[in-house]
Amino acid sequence: MGTITFNGKEIPFDEGDNIIEAAKKAGTEIPHYCYHPGLSIVAQCRMCLVEIEGARKLATACSTPCNNGMVVSSESPTVKEAVSGVQEFLLLNHPLDCPICDQAGECSLQEYSLKHAASDCRTDLNRRTYIDIDMGPSIKKNMNRCIHCTRCIRYCNEVGDIYEMVALQRGNNTEIVTVDDKPLMTAYSGGLADVCPVGSLTTKDFRFSKRVWYLRRNDSICDGCSKGCNITVSHEKNLVFRLEPRENQEINKWWMCDEGRYGFHFAQSPSRVLAPAVKGGGSMESAQWSEAGARFNDLVVGAQSIAVVASADITNEEADLLKSSLPKAELYSYSPSVDSSSEDKALDHLIRRKDKSPNLKGLEGRGYSAFSKFNPSKFNLVVYASGGKVRPPYGIAKLSETTVGLGVFLKEEVDGFDVILPGPSWLEKEGSFTNYDEINQHFGQAIRPIGLAKPMSVVLSKYLADSVWQAG
Ligand code: SF4
Ligand code: SF4
Ligand code: FES
Structure with missing residues (x-):
């Protein structure tokens, strides 16, 4: 901890801060392209030039650590001229x-052009042109x-841990390619679109689907595994368009995996059951x-023995509600990839974690037993609660006499159920998940419940209010 004088003001810095980070904490952005706090520093774009008192030439703020008493300017005429020149060069x-x-x-590039570039261009040379290229299942490249x-190269090497991107040729002909033009292999390829400061690398999933200024953003937690990565949900008109990582140094730093990033589509699947349904004449009919x-x-009142099987993607609050609404039911949790958190x-x-559910720890902490202990023949009513991300075990509804589905289901999953009561996915409600490390994280509601889905609190209080279920 020390202080530097930055643009005439004394500002503090933490041990190891470079000038960009110290300025950011003090509320000033020093323009930069190649610097990213989660990647190694190469100081090659030269956009972050600053003037340091006593230094013979301008320095790059990304590669210069703060020293106590240092006097730095990012606003001097010399800096302004140099930065504007760099921007003009990058726009050539x-x-x-x-x-x-x-x-x-x-x-x-667009933002800094407005803030730091000269208003004209001194060249009319032809721009180089390339065609758009697929870089595997997730990323499209526009060179x-x-x-x-x-x-992008450093991201693949240092975050993806696969050395699969390189810069080919030199100077004006430099081109970013995958080695031997192979598709990207990393499980984190979507992050390339996050780190690319321009529109060179974009995700195929989001590309051309929405202008970003129409999007509204909400903080949330990924439901893809027990890690509990912090994310931002971007949506418009009750439709979610993309998930992006949100920095949390304790959990996911700046990153998220592709499985989590693209895993939200189940909530908007045309196959999702959006209205209540009851069994009639052998098949499910809307009701x-x-x-x-x-x-x-009626099923609850008439049941002699009830089991609640909760997929480990319901929230802690929903798990508590089920427990208090059906106090004599036996409680089980279900995750498709592990039986208990000890296998995670x-x-x-x-x-990335082995447990592909976000809240197994939360359910276990509330007394829900492992699914392997669930013996369907013991119960004449099973209430299966689904958060949506975890698909129900195949044939669950056929194992006991009667089964009620509460939450998010796809049409192909409801065969054998007696009643389906549609509920919101995690994007459509607020609540909390407890991750593998027992960190409890609250998340807010991003969009309204889709279709006729109702929150579990409403369903349990409205429809079970008069039934006091007693074990036989
Ligand atoms: S593709 Fe994007 S991240 Fe990669 S070098 Fe070009 S601008 Fe940078
Ligand atoms: S690691 Fe797990 S929690 Fe994180 S983004 Fe991937 S699926 Fe989501
Ligand atoms: S951010 Fe590129 S040189 Fe500093």
Whole structure:
């Protein structure tokens, strides 16, 4: 801890801070492209030039650690001229693409052009052109827009842990490619779109689906595994368009995996059951809430023995509600990949976990037993509660006399159920998950419940209110 004088003001810095980080903490952004706090520092874009008192020439703020008493300016005429020159240089080869570029609205090149560039261009040379190229299942590359910051290469090497991207050729011809043009192998390829400061690398999942300035953003927690990565949900008109990582140094740092990033589509699947349904004539038929709710109540009242099987993607609050609404039911948790959290482990060097459910620890902490202990023949009613991410065990509804489904189901999963009471996915409600490390994380609601889905609190209080279920 010490202080530097930055643009005439004394500001504190923490041990190990470079000038960019110290300035950021003090509320000033020093423009930068190649620097990313989660990647190694290469100081090659030269956009972060600053003037340091006593130094013979300008220094790059990303590669210069703060020293107590240092006097730094990012606003002097010399700095302004140099930074504007760097920006002009980076734009020499950049196409006038903003109107058709997916990065527009969140592009560093665009923003810094406005803030730091000269208003004219001194060249009319032709821009180099490449065609868009697929880099595997997740990423599309547009080399016309690349500014050669090499963040993507360092990201693959240092975060993805696979050395699969390189810079080919030199100077004006530099091109970012995968080794031997192979598709990207990393389980974290979507992060390339996050670290690329321009519109060179974009995710195929989001590309051209929405202009970013229309999106609203909410903080949330990924439901893809027991890690509990912090994320941002971007949505518009009650439709979710993308998930992105949100920095949490304790859990996921700046990253998330592809499985989590693209795993939200189940919530908007055309196959999702969006209205209550009851069994009639051998198949499931849509019903009014009043009819399905009354049937649920009748089944609970008439049952001699009840089991609640909760997929480990319901929230802690829902698990508590089930427990208090059906006090004599036996409680079980279900995760598709592990039977109990003791089998969970890290899947790789970074964040992915073996347990592909977000809240097994939370359910275990509330007295839910492992699914392997569940003996369906003991119960004449099973209430299966689903958060949506974890698919129910195949044939669960056929194992006991009667089964009620509470939550998110796909049409192909409801065969054999007696009643389906649709509930919101994690995007459509608030609650909390407890991750593998017993960190309890609250998340907010991003969008309204889709279709006729009702929160579990409403379903249990409205339709079970008059039933006092007694064990036989
Ligand atoms: S593709 Fe993007 S991240 Fe990679 S070097 Fe070019 S601008 Fe940088
Ligand atoms: S590691 Fe797990 S919690 Fe993190 S993004 Fe991937 S699936 Fe989601
Ligand atoms: S951010 Fe410092 S040189 Fe690129």
